[in-house]
Amino acid sequence: MIGAGKMKQYTNVLDKPLSKGRQEVSLSGFAYLFSELVQYNQTQVDNIGELERRLEDAGYAVGVRVLELLCHREKGNRRETRLLGILSFVHSTVWKVLFGKVADSLEKGTEHEDEYMISEKELLVNRFISVPKDMGSFNCGAFVAGIVRGVLDNAGFPAVVTAHFVPVDGQQRPRTTILIKFAEEVLRREARLG
Amino acid sequence: MASTACFMIISKNDIPIYEAEVGTAPKKEEAAHQHQFILHAALDVVQDLAWTTSAMFLKAIDRFNDLVVSVYVTAAIHTRLMLLHDSRNDDGIKSFFQEVHELYIKTLLNPLYLPGSRVTSSHFDTKVRALARRYL
Numbered sequence: 001m002i003g004a005g006k007m008k009q010y011t012n013v014l015d016k017p018l019s020k021g022r023q024e025v026s027l028s029g030f031a032y033l034f035s036e037l038v039q040y041n042q043t044q045v046d047n048i049g050e051l052e053r054r055l056e057d058a059g060y061a062v063g064v065r066v067l068e069l070l071c072h073r074e075k076g077n078r079r080e081t082r083l084l085g086i087l088s089f090v091h092s093t094v095w096k097v098l099f100g101k102v103a104d105s106l107e108k109g110t111e112h113e114d115e116y117m118i119s120e121k122e123l124l125v126n127r128f129i130s131v132p133k134d135m136g137s138f139n140c141g142a143f144v145a146g147i148v149r150g151v152l153d154n155a156g157f158p159a160v161v162t163a164h165f166v167p168v169d170g171q172q173r174p175r176t177t178i179l180i181k182f183a184e185e186v187l188r189r190e191a192r193l194g
Numbered sequence: 195m196a197s198t199a200c201f202m203i204i205s206k207n208d209i210p211i212y213e214a215e216v217g218t219a220p221k222k223e224e225a226a227h228q229h230q231f232i233l234h235a236a237l238d239v240v241q242d243l244a245w246t247t248s249a250m251f252l253k254a255i256d257r258f259n260d261l262v263v264s265v266y267v268t269a270a271i272h273t274r275l276m277l278l279h280d281s282r283n284d285d286g287i288k289s290f291f292q293e294v295h296e297l298y299i300k301t302l303l304n305p306l307y308l309p310g311s312r313v314t315s316s317h318f319d320t321k322v323r324a325l326a327r328r329y330l
Contacts, residue, residue, distance in 0.1 A: 067269050
C-alpha cells in the first residue's frame with residue numbers, strides 16, 4: 001500500500017523525484033472513490049447535463065497533468081504536433097497508463113471529417129455503474145471524455161469530446177464511445193502542415 | 195564576467211506565471227522592463243516555430259542587439275519557458291530548461307495548483323535560481 005514503511009519523507013514536492021510509473025492502485029479502491037465523486041457531484045446539480053459537465057471538468061484537470069507528465073516520462077520530451085500523433089498518444093500511451101491497456105479501437109468518423117471515435121467495450125470507470133432509466137443517456141464516461149479533452153486542448157488541439165453508450169449485438173452491456181470533434185482551426189492547421 | 199539573463203514561464207493566453215532575473219550583472223531599473231518587452235516580442239515567432247518541430251527545445255529563436263532569446267516549449271503547447279541571455283552556451287541552457295521543466299511538472303501535479311496560475315512557491319524560486327547558477 002501507498003505510504004507504508006520504506007517511503008522516504010520529503011519536505012517539499014519539488015525535492016521528490018518524479019515517479020517512474022508502473023504503480024497500480026486497487027480497482028475497488030478507485031471504483032469506491034469514483035462512486036463518491038459521482039455521488040457528491042449529483043448533490044450539487046439539478047440536471048443531468050450539469051452533472052456530465054462537472055464530471056468532465058474533473059477529468060479535464062486530470063488530462064492537463066497527464067499530458068505534461070507522460071510526454072516527459074514516456075516520450076522522452078517529444079511533443080505531438082500532428083493530429084494522428086496526438087490521437088494515437090491518447091489511444092495508446094494515455095490509455096495504457098490510466099487503464100492498464102490500450103483502447104479497444106480508434107476510428108475516424110464516417111460522416112464528418114473532423115470526428116474521431118475511441119471505443120471501449122467496458123470502460124474502467126463504468127465497470128460497476130449501471131445508469132437508472134430516469135437518467136436517460138447519462139454516461140459516467142464523461143469523466144474520461146474530460147481527460148481526453150484536457151489532453152487534446154492543452155496539446156493545442158481544441159475539441160468537443162463526449163461519451164456515449166452504443167448498444168452491441170448479442171451483448172447485455174453497451175460499449176462506450178468517446179466522440180471527439182475537433183475545432184475548425186485544428187483541421188486548417190493540419191492541412192497547412194501537409 | 196557579468197552576464198545578463200532573464201527567465202520567464204509563459205502560460206495560456208500569453209500570461210507570465212513566473213519571472214526571474216537570474217543574471218549576475220548589477221540590476222538596472224529600466225532593464226527589467228526592456229527584458230519583458232523583448233521576450234514578449236518573441237512570442238509570435240515561437241507560435242509559428244512550435245508547430246514545425248516535435249522537439250521541446252527550440253534553441254535561439256530571436257535576438258536583440260547582443261541579447262538572445264532561447265525557448266523551450268512543453269507538451270502543453272502554450273506553456274513556454276523563455277530565457278533572454280547574452281552568453282552562448284546551448285548545452286547549459288538546454289540542461290537548465292530540462293531541469294526547470296521537471297520542476298514545473300512537479301508543481302503542476304500538485305492538485306492544489308491551478309494550471310495557468312502564478313507559481314508563487316519560494317521553493318520553486320530558490321531551485322530555479324540554483325539551477326541558473328549551475329548551468330548559465
